[in-house]
Amino acid sequence: MKKTLILGASTNPARYSNLAAQRLVANGHPIINVGLKAGEVAGVAIEKPELIHTDLDTITLYLGPQNQPEYYDYILKSKPKRIIFNPGTENPELEELAEANGIECTEACTLVLLSTGQY
Numbered sequence: 001m002k003k004t005l006i007l008g009a010s011t012n013p014a015r016y017s018n019l020a021a022q023r024l025v026a027n028g029h030p031i032i033n034v035g036l037k038a039g040e041v042a043g044v045a046i047e048k049p050e051l052i053h054t055d056l057d058t059i060t061l062y063l064g065p066q067n068q069p070e071y072y073d074y075i076l077k078s079k080p081k082r083i084i085f086n087p088g089t090e091n092p093e094l095e096e097l098a099e100a101n102g103i104e105c106t107e108a109c110t111l112v113l114l115s116t117g118q119y
Contacts, residue, residue: 008062009033017062020110056080060110065091
C-alpha cells in the first residue's frame with residue numbers, strides 16, 4: 001500500500017481532495033491529510049503543514065499553482081517517491097524542482113488512477 005499525503009485536504013464532501021481521501025482509505029492506502037482548516041476526512045485528522053513526513057510514497061496535490069510556492073520546501077523535504085498533479089494543479093516550476101530532487105511527477109487524476117487500478 002502506498003502511504004499518501006493529501007496536500008489541500010478538505011472536510012467539504014464536494015471537494016475532490018475529500019473524495020480522494022475516502023477512496024484511498026477504501027483501497028487500503030494509509031493517508032495523511034494536510035490542510036489549513038481543522039477537521040477530519042476518512043477518519044484521519046487534517047494537520048497543518050508543519051510536521052515533515054519522510055516515509056511517503058505519494059503526495060497528491062489539491063492546491064492551485066498560485067498557492068503552491070509556500071509549500072515547495074515542505075514538499076521537497078518530505079521526499080516522496082512521486083507527486084501527482086491533479087487537474088488544475090499543474091505547475092512546471094514545482095515539477096522541475098521535484099524532478100531535480102529525484103521525485104517522479106505525474107499529471108493525472110488520483111481518482112482515475114484508483115478507479116483504473118493504476119494507483
